[in-house]
Amino acid sequence: MDDDLRFKLLKKNLNYVYARVPHYRKAFKEAGITPDDIGGMKDLPKVPFLYKDDLRKYYPTGILAVEKREVVRYHASSGTTGKPTVVSYTQSDIRTWAQMVADCLRLVGINEGDIIQNSYGYGLFTGGLGLHYGAELLGASVVPTSGGNTQRQVQIMKDFGVQVLCCTPSYALYLAEVVERNGIDPHELPLKIGVFGAEPWSDSMRRIIEESLDIKAYDIYGMSELGGPGVGMECPNQDGLHVWDDKFIVEIIDPKTGEVLPEGEKGELVFTSLWKEASPVIRFRTGDITYLYEEGCECGSTDQRIGRLLGRTDDMLIIRGVNVFPSQIEHVLSKIKGVSGHYQIYVDRKGSLDEMEIFVEMTKDLFNDSMREILELKGQIEADMYAILNIKVKVTIVEPGKIPRSEGKAQRIVDKRVI
Amino acid sequence: MVYQISIFLENRPNRLYSVTEALREGNINLRAAMIAEAGDFGIVRAIVDDPDMAFKILEEKNFSVKKTQVVGVEVPDGPGGLSDIARVLGSNDINIIYLYAFTVAGKNMAFLILKTDDNQKAKKIIKEQLGLRTISQRDINEL
Numbered sequence: 001m002d003d004d005l006r007f008k009l010l011k012k013n014l015n016y017v018y019a020r021v022p023h024y025r026k027a028f029k030e031a032g033i034t035p036d037d038i039g040g041m042k043d044l045p046k047v048p049f050l051y052k053d054d055l056r057k058y059y060p061t062g063i064l065a066v067e068k069r070e071v072v073r074y075h076a077s078s079g080t081t082g083k084p085t086v087v088s089y090t091q092s093d094i095r096t097w098a099q100m101v102a103d104c105l106r107l108v109g110i111n112e113g114d115i116i117q118n119s120y121g122y123g124l125f126t127g128g129l130g131l132h133y134g135a136e137l138l139g140a141s142v143v144p145t146s147g148g149n150t151q152r153q154v155q156i157m158k159d160f161g162v163q164v165l166c167c168t169p170s171y172a173l174y175l176a177e178v179v180e181r182n183g184i185d186p187h188e189l190p191l192k193i194g195v196f197g198a199e200p201w202s203d204s205m206r207r208i209i210e211e212s213l214d215i216k217a218y219d220i221y222g223m224s225e226l227g228g229p230g231v232g233m234e235c236p237n238q239d240g241l242h243v244w245d246d247k248f249i250v251e252i253i254d255p256k257t258g259e260v261l262p263e264g265e266k267g268e269l270v271f272t273s274l275w276k277e278a279s280p281v282i283r284f285r286t287g288d289i290t291y292l293y294e295e296g297c298e299c300g301s302t303d304q305r306i307g308r309l310l311g312r313t314d315d316m317l318i319i320r321g322v323n324v325f326p327s328q329i330e331h332v333l334s335k336i337k338g339v340s341g342h343y344q345i346y347v348d349r350k351g352s353l354d355e356m357e358i359f360v361e362m363t364k365d366l367f368n369d370s371m372r373e374i375l376e377l378k379g380q381i382e383a384d385m386y387a388i389l390n391i392k393v394k395v396t397i398v399e400p401g402k403i404p405r406s407e408g409k410a411q412r413i414v415d416k417r418v419i
Numbered sequence: 420m421v422y423q424i425s426i427f428l429e430n431r432p433n434r435l436y437s438v439t440e441a442l443r444e445g446n447i448n449l450r451a452a453m454i455a456e457a458g459d460f461g462i463v464r465a466i467v468d469d470p471d472m473a474f475k476i477l478e479e480k481n482f483s484v485k486k487t488q489v490v491g492v493e494v495p496d497g498p499g500g501l502s503d504i505a506r507v508l509g510s511n512d513i514n515i516i517y518l519y520a521f522t523v524a525g526k527n528m529a530f531l532i533l534k535t536d537d538n539q540k541a542k543k544i545i546k547e548q549l550g551l552r553t554i555s556q557r558d559i560n561e562l
Contacts, residue, residue: 362427362460367483369425369464369534371457396459398429401481 001245001303007041009274010249014038014047017280020065023054024282044249045260049270050284055085055225062086062279071278076124077224077323084124087224088278094133096275097227100247101134104233107242108193108218110164112139115190117157119167119175120198120321121147126228127198127321131166134230140164147171154178157191164193168321169201169209169217173352176212186214195220197229198321200309206238219308225284226271232306240293240305247275250304251283252292255313263294268313269306287313315413317347319354322391326412329358332384336377338366342403348416357394358385361403420542421491421532422470422556426463427483430456438463438477445476450559451521451532464519466491466532468560490533490542491554496522500529507548513541523562530554530562 014035017024028034031048038046055063062074062085072091076084089097110116116135120127128146135142143160145153147167153175156162165172172194179186191213197220209217221232221241231248232241243250248271252261255268269286289312293305317324326345333339340361347356360381362374378395385393404411428434435454442449452465467473470486477484494500501520508515516534523530535541542553 362483364478364483367425367427367485369423369462369485369487371455371462374427374460374462375457397427398460399427399434399481400483402429 003041006245006249006274009246010041010044010272011035011038013272013274013280014282017065017282021063021280023058023063041249044251044272044283047272047283049258050281052085052225052285052287056083058086059083060086062088063281064088064278065280066090066278073129074124075126075129075224075228077126085225087126087227089227090277093227093275093277093279096247097130097230098133098137100227100244101130101230102138103244104220104230105134105138105140105164105195107233107235108195108216109236110135110138110140110193110195114140114163115143115160116140116164116166117143117145117153117160117162119145119147119153119165119171120229125321126222126224127168130222130228130230131195135166150175150178151182154182154184158184158189161190163190164195165191165213165215166195168198169196169205170199170320170349170352170354172196172209172213172217173205176209177352179213186212189214191215194218197221199318200311203308221306221309223286223288225279225281226273226286227276231271235297235299235301237298239297240307242297242301242303242305245303248273248304250292250306252290253285255285255289263292266291266310285313287316289313317345317356317413317415319347319356319389319391322389324356324389324391328388329385332388333360333381336381336384338363338377339381340400342405343412344403344414345412346414346416349418354417355394356391357396359396359398359403361400362397363400420488420538420556421466421554421559423487423489423532423534424465424467424470424473424477425485425487426465426477428454428461428463430459430461435463437480438482441476441480441482442467442473445472447473447476450562451519451530453517453519455517464517466521466559470556487534488538490531490535490538490545491559492531492533492545493552493554493558494520494529494531496527496529501531503549504531504533504545504551507544508535508541511540511544513537513544 018035027048070090071088073089076086118131122128194215194217206217218234220229222229232243234241251270252267253270261267269288271284273281289310290307296302315326340363342361344359381395448468450466455462474486514536518533520529520531545551
């Protein structure tokens, strides 16, 4: 897309947030700038960053640039200390988002009339409804299975003649196992394309999914703060994710200094939205690490292209597509009487599903010879974790002193997953 | 009443040994012991000749340890001994939470260790309705 036109869009958005959102006005003032100081794309680095923590402060409406009554939908993702980050959408936001998702699906050859099984969770999580609206707009036939009940998912996949599967890559692996267990030959299923995202996955995992389901598997990128899935999408070349030039400006920065890095260098992904009305983001720091491609794609597209995700700048874990911060776990534990501050989070992939286990130390005060009380405590922690994280967590209570102590930053997370 | 030592342990190899070895080093003699398990963890309960010392040793070793009172009963070593106790406690609406038993060489008696939801009442009923002798910590020490 033409740089002048893009800059016009950027400028329009800067003026928009400055006029409508006190947070941005304040941040711009603190940085000593107004939108007038941004005279070209080269001036973008003068604009202050927006952090996830900033957004958390605007619970429960999100960072809002429109009247509340103009909001037609809310989505939310987990925040770092228990409060979710809320993202709001106007009627137009929902339409544009659906268009973006539809364009993503079209990019990999999904067409009107294709039967799409959408196994992303429906609800506050953007995955389910995001893919749903995009697929419907495309004119595909959507089977909204949402997550869970895998046996039934496989039955539906077979009976409905599903051609496209949308879900997290780990769930795709699990589905493949259940397909096999049911004695179904994947070659005989009409399934041909998978659209997988919401968690990082490697090329080796892609090969396993592609072989076991006999499909082509594509990576889709998104994040609720950016609107949801459909922010970036691979094309049939499977070489980097395309990000629509007229929807976002992508920068890669050094997470420590905040300096913009040249194309090809690894750093933190920063997004500026050019389309969002209700919750616009300007220089939003995603915490995701990747790099920008220097050239256009072989497919002919000249849109910006990002590499697949390489990691995170923070300690956020993605478990079955759900964002989990160790601080949320700490928050839950701190509210339970008698639990020590020592805990460890152990993440592994059993079969193909992520499993999270939290080790909590039994304290001397807590123990009183009653088996029932220990089991109740374990049950209570598990229930509290589920209430906050919305995923099942196994709690194991260990003897005092059994969780490794460290002199510096505690090693809270042991992630054994090979992705 | 008899004092029992309870220890919280993870349910994996070598954990019991860490307790028994600490007790050996402290010259503590075990009269009876049982392990209750619940998946990843368990509770070891033991009757020893010196519960105060045992508690101190284990606490210093950083175990989750508790000293609790339980009912000790001397029962004639023959058929029906336990059944009588279960009957009188049940008919008085006392719930047995756990129990274990041991015998001592040369004595024609079994010793029952009981934890109920009302230890005082249980002790009284066993004495009054069955005429059995409940034992004290001193009895344990002298066995």
